[in-house]
Amino acid sequence: MPTFEIGPEDFLLDGERTQVVSGALHYFRVHPDQWADRIRKARLMGLNTIETYVPWNFHAPEPGVFDLDGRRDLGRFLDLVAAEGLHAIVRPGPYICAEWDGGGLPAWLLADAAVGVRRHEPRFLEAIGKYYASLLPLVAERQVTHGGPVLMVQVENEYGAYGNDPAPERQKYLRALVDLIRGQGIDVPLFTCDQANDEMLARGGLPELHKTATFGSRTAERLEVLRRHQPTGPLMCMEFWNGWFDSWGLEHHLAPAEANAADLDDLLAAGGSVNLYMFHGGTNFGLTSGANDKGIYRPIATSYDYDAPLAEDGTPTAKYYAMRDVIARHLPVASAEELGADAAGASAGAGAPVLDVELTAHVPLADVLPGLLREELRTFPYVPTTDDLELWSGFAVYRTDLRADDAVLSVAEVRDRAVVLVDGEQVGVLDRGSHTFAVALPARAGELTLLVEDQGRVNYGPRIGEPKGIIGPVRTAVRTLDEWQAGALRVEDAPKLLEAALDAAAHAPSGGAAVAGLHRSTFDAVAGADHFLRLDGWTKGLAWINGELLGRYWSLGPTHTLYVPGPLVRATGNELVLLELHGGASRRASFVDGPALGVTEQ
Structure with missing residues (x-):
């Protein structure tokens, strides 16, 4: 041998x-x-x-x-x-x-x-x-x-x-x-x-x-x-x-x-x-x-x-x-x-198919979340981590009640990002990267929802193994929030789990802004050809092609395209789904002829 x-x-x-x-x-x-x-x-x-x-x-x-x-x-x-x-x-x-x-x-x-x-x-x-x-x-x-x-x-x-x-x-x-x-x-x-x-x-x-x-x-x-x-x-x-x-x-x-x-x-x-x-x-x-x-x-x-x-x-x-x-x-x-x-010697991606699609079917974010829950929300007498929820990556929902005099929401830390909603209306973002750990609240009683995103566990250094989610204490201007309901989401399966809701959704006309939620379009393409998905005007979220989660997009950059491997693409009836966390300037998505990886340090 x-x-x-x-x-x-x-x-x-x-x-x-x-x-x-x-x-x-x-x-x-x-x-x-x-x-x-x-x-x-x-x-x-x-x-x-x-x-x-x-x-x-x-x-x-x-x-x-x-x-x-x-x-x-x-x-x-x-x-x-x-x-x-x-x-x-x-x-x-x-x-x-x-x-x-x-x-x-x-x-x-x-x-x-x-x-x-x-x-x-x-x-x-x-x-x-x-x-x-x-x-x-x-x-x-x-x-x-x-x-x-x-x-x-x-x-x-x-x-x-x-x-x-x-x-x-x-x-x-x-x-x-x-x-x-x-x-x-x-x-x-x-x-x-x-x-x-x-x-x-x-x-x-x-x-x-x-x-x-x-x-x-x-x-x-x-x-x-x-x-x-x-x-x-x-x-x-x-x-x-x-x-x-x-x-x-x-x-x-x-x-x-x-x-x-x-x-x-x-x-x-x-x-x-x-x-x-x-x-x-x-x-x-x-x-x-x-x-x-x-x-x-x-x-x-x-x-x-x-x-x-x-x-x-x-x-x-x-x-x-x-x-x-x-x-x-x-x-x-x-x-x-x-x-x-x-x-x-052609440049990477040169000649990839070029087309625009309109994502006209839409389910609002507040209506998306219940359908993605892995199980019923659990009640906690403290603010749990996502590790407590046995969620090892992805998104979770945290929920509690607000009073009219709470005025501000403050957390010790968020790992890593949370969209803050009051009665389904977005009022702010908590963000670890920018050390944004407080958000002003409307002066009314209501239901507080935090859509918490694990953006990736630390892969180098002493913070390996740290828990994710909301790290307490969580306070308002007048009290500590100790009573919570929380649950893990199955965002990877969002298109399949909410297929019926998307089928029943009213189709918006072309043009106009896109609000937070799940968006879908179907399109024809070149079967087996690599594509590059560009989402100018959209803010932050996840993108799927034919049920496969490509990954995250974010207007923060540097990357402005998502690579779509050719084996995922068929000639007719392709499905593009976006989970947009904030909203977009339009409902249009584009497939472009090559990658746009962003500004460089040179």
Whole structure:
């Protein structure tokens, strides 16, 4: 059987020196029908390996659930990698960061405050053991030592950047993970990765595990740092940052292709191995985006284009060709003839179908909420968190009664945003990102409703695992509000749950403003073609195509389009549904010929 080993200076594949040239491609950010296309384009660029994280919470969204079907079929993804003649690196966490909701850690597990997050704690390790037992057998049977593509498996992720446990406790935790991984039949090399920083590399690994580093520039300097902590064996940059992610309210990040290519050339010329982060970013479909909080909460945008060599819609960019040219100086690459149509160099998304649609069927927001409740509202003698509601992502409703003299609503904190309604009328917004924790109330008695949105659990730093929802106390000008009714919503299923209401809704004429609520239109299109949905004039909400939740839109930007994968689109009878939280200047939505990812920092 084949072998893959860590030699004195190089990776050894069947005893032969091998330079790993890998690219990050997350199966969970790409429609499954497009996996093969993205993998093929990786090979055509010159990559010999595909790397992917595995988000624990994607496969285990609820306690006692583990899903490996459809979008979650990691086995099929790895088989497609093998079919293309490529190898694979698997990084199963338990923590992945990756700008993913909660860094991949299940919120339902961390809702128990006694669980020791990323520590040698029995409940945490027991849960990881069950996770690995559900996941790793499919990886084990696809190891290179079993005739499959998997070369290496990662232990934890950038652990040197997290926590302040003493070194013996940190090493005890990592060794427990090693034992759990090996116990599931993983026999290929294990490794850790940390930023190319002396402190982090010292804290994040084990003497017996191969260390890799993460960086995006100053290659020679960073390799020197890594060599201090990895005296022998191959040098590898496990995340070569060739782009960056976008957060709502900030600019669209770009990294110059020329600088990326020059740094990659330096790395390969030094004999280093590499994993491009990202080769292809993809999309944070649904409600999967994470968030960062370094004093200001910043939720991650729906697009995860990442300014990667392969754009969000799978189109090769200038960076793709620049990096391919660099790789060709060091390793064999596919011929220009095989590159074929992909070598056209067209901009991402050029030529996508263009059309406008009017969303004339409408159900007001106040009428939408009851139909989306997962169960009857529960009564609490305190303000609950959404964790108390066993809601691990999405939206919840909070309700209580107001008096005429309450005057103002004030919360200790909202995680992360709440639309404030009095008798169904919007009167304001509570918002974590802007530290808006108070709203003026009308001078009348009435019913207060808070539509609370979890905009993404923090994926990096000490706030990992924090509860979501309204954080009390909640006060008015004259009293504390202690009596609440609250319940979780099933917003992901909104078009299906409210189909009858939309069918019965009166159809507004074209033109005019759109109010808060659920809106629907049907349209014909080009079957199988990628589309780009643009929602100018709309404010904030969710968008579905044919029942599939594309993700969040927000006029805050930077992103102004949502990517619609071609496999979701049919020739006739397509359905577009928007859950608009505030209102729009018109009822029109547009499909445009390419992405609009926003203003840049350049």
